[in-house]
Amino acid sequence: MIARVAVDIPLPHLDRLFDYSITESQTADVRPGVRVRVRFAGRLRDGYVVEVTDRTEITTKLAALSKVVSPTPVLSPAQVELIRAVADHYAGTFADVVRLAVPPRHAGTENADQVSWPLPVTDEMPQGGLIGYPDGDTFLTGLSNGQPLRSYWQVSPRFVADAAGVDDWSRGFTQATVATLRAGRGVIIVVPDHRDLVKVRDGLGAVIGLGAIAELHSDLGTAARYRNYLAIIRGQAKVVIGTRPAVYAPVSDLGLICLWDDGDDLHAEPHAPYPHARDVVALRAGSEQSALLLAGHGRTAEIQAWCERGWLHPIELTAAQMRHGCAAVRAAADSDLALQRDPQGSRTRLPRLVFETIRAGLAAGPVLIQVPRAGYLPVLACQQCRSPVRCPVCQGPVQLHRDGNRRRLDCAWCGRIITDWRCPVCGSRELRAPVIGSQRTAEELGRAFPGIVVRESSGDRVIDEIGQQPALVVATPGAEPPASHGYAAAVLLDASRLLERPDLRAAEEALRRWLNAVALVRPGTDGGTVCVVGPAQVSPIQALVRLDAARHAERELADRAEARYPPAVRFITVTGPSGALNELVELLGPDCGADLLGPVELNQPPAIGQEETLWRLSLRAPLASGAELTAKVKAALAVRSARKMAGALRVRVDPAQL
Known part of the structure; x- marks a missing residue:
């Protein structure tokens, strides 16, 4: 018998299956999906048996499998197909993707007796959630009948929580899970981080039982993660909740995949x-012909493109329904009357409305202050000539930190402490701070509101939850702790800083972060208010005031289509030394069917051991020929690999950041 093996070698020209003979002693243990060791190019390598057959096209004598690591299959046929599809879609290799899909082996767990799952x-179908939305009931009914429906749920950013802290979107995922389980099929729920995972797990566990849920995420220990993975591939666990790697979970008869907040950058694999x-x-x-439910308070251009093509069906409220039950949102300096009351409102960081x-919020409970950047003064410039402060060694940005009464300047790239700084342009020693971080903001608000507790949540100091007592909570996007009874008010500072980021998705990402903050604030009928400080006339802030992420996504997609940026086109970036990029262009040839943009020199922190300057080449092609372009890039990479x-070169297909 012959074993066709995917060998763990991430070289593009070796991205295929290799045939090995199965010895008589190995016959009982070798089956598709098991781990093996094989000799390849004189070295022992790990691999996975993808197929067992009695035929081979190799005319010479085959080498035998060196070892069957374990007779337990850890790859299902559906997983193999998915891994191959992902590798081809992203110009990668099977070996690269399988590392993301299969957790490391834990022999003790594998050899232990199987526990019952x-x-x-x-029996119970929770109320609220999807049931309160047009077409929500229809979607749940379709899941109960095993239909492979695909929808995007535009979740209203309203604060809804029961005694267990379960909010609207996690309740909707619970409803969809129950409906799918009633059809006898499995479910995967993917969330950005552990905090969202706990929220879904607790809400779903209260309905179907915590013991029936298998978790897959990096916070689990190696043994626990592998134990859950084995329960999934053995068909014991039918419900999986996890972060990014859970998308590959080998759930048998998969009926539904749910994904929350696709715009969160944690969904992008690094x-x-x-x-x-x-x-x-x-x-x-x-x-796999499974149903798909994506959901979020915001809406990315990718989701909008799928909705416009009819590939996704939107589940959403009308504009009036969307605003009902949400906090009232207002932009500072949004009218002539507001400017008459506060003439500096459009120019100051903390206008009168803030x-x-x-003050009004503190009279009723905690108040959330969202700021874009963590730290004290994360960006510095010369007071005299406004030139940015740069590290004299690596030219990285310099930031100011405060530890008690001590302050220090250091480089954000190389970490070097800067002493005796002098502007190389004008010679001044005076600094200014065009960007204020969360630490400095908390300090300023503490002075402005003496006697009020001020707490900071950012970076590696994220607060889990806030009580109902009056307090100021200064947090960066994504680190906002939920309040047990909702925030009485929220202030979104430095909106222009988010919008001015040199990134294609800056406006989309800013609106997503703001809407997620709005969802933490009590309804306007209970006095909940949100104030955003920024240019009131720009589209993202207008969409925030109207709570209209869908219309903003329409305009965003139209703008990208006009400018020929993803998702309206296939966009591939290749980063590396200029010589290597020029060689790649030669391999692609003049008829590669793509627009070539660049190469351009990158301004980014140097990698360890990096000597050459990095450059970036961008390739752009219509969607209809996107797969063909990706295949050509992968073929060129294979030639480079074979010729050593x-x-x-680092290749990214439709990168999350551009």
Whole structure:
């Protein structure tokens, strides 16, 4: 018998299956999905058996499998198909993707006796959630009948929580899970981080039983994660909740994949080939004929494109219904009357409306202050000539930190402490801070509101939850702790800083972050208010005031289509030394069917051991020929790999940041 093995070698020209003979002693243990060790190019390598057959096209004598690591299959046929599809979509290799999909082996867990896995209870269907939305009932009914429906749920950013802290979107995911389980099929729920995971797990566990849920995330220990993975691939666990890697979970008879907040950058894999969870779930839903439910308070251009093509069906409220039950949102200096009351309102960081909002909110409970950046003074410039302060060694940005009464300047790239700074342009020693961080903001508000507790939540100091007592909570986006009874008010500072980021998704991302903050504030009928400080006339702030993420996504997609940016086109970036990029262009040839943009030199922190300056080449093609362009890039990478050409290249297909 012959074993066709995917060998763990992430070289593009070796991205295929290799045939090995199975010895008589191995026959009982070798089956598709098991881990093996094989000899390849004189070295022992790990691999996975993908197929067992009695035929081979190799005419010479085959090498035998060196070892069967374990007779326990850890790859399902559906997983193999998905991993191959993801690798091809992102110009990567099977070896790269399988590392993301299969957790490290834990021999003790694998050899232990199998424990029984409780069956989920599906007697109860919670109220609220999807049931309160047009077409929500229809979607749930379709899931109960096993239909492969695909929808985007535009979740209203209203504060809804029961005694257990379960909010609207997690309740909707619970409803969809129960409906799918009633059809006898499995469910995967993917969330950005552990805090969202706990929220969904607790809400879902209260309905179907915590013991019926298998978790997959990095916070689990190696043994616990592998134990859950084995329960999934053995068909014991039918419900999986996890972060990014959970998209590959080998759930048998998969009926539904749910993904929350696809715009969160945590869904973008930082390791090659850099797949995005949103695209992986789309590929999987298509190949396994499973239903798909994506949801969020905001809406990305990618989701909007799928809705306009009819591939996703939107589940959303009308504009009036969307605003009902949400906090009242107002922009500072949004009218001539507001400017008459506060002439400096459009130019100051903390206009009069901010203090009015905070005072009114503190009379009723905690107040959230969202700021874009953590730290004390994360960006500095010369007071005299306004030149940015740069590190004299690596030219990285310099920031100011405060530890008690001590202050220090250091480089954000190389960490070097800067002493005796003098502006190289004008010679001045005076500094100014064009950007204020969360630490400095908390300090300023503490002086403005003496006697009020001020708490900071950012970076690695994230607060889990806030009580109902009056307090000021200064937090960066994504680190906002929920309040047990909702925030009485929220202030969104430095909106222009988010909008001015040199990134294609700056406006989309800013609106997403703001809407997530609005969802933490009590309804306007209970006095909940949100104040945003920024240019009131720009589209993202207008969309925030109207709570209209869908219309903003329409305009965003139209603008990108006009400018020929993703998702209206296939966009591939290749980063590396200029010589290697020029060689890649030659391999692609003049008829590659893409617009070539660049190469351009990158201004980014140097990597360890990096000697050459990095450059970036961008390739752009119509969506209809996007797969063909990706295949050509992958073929060119394979040629470079086979010829052992110098210069490492990093390829990103439709990158999350551009």
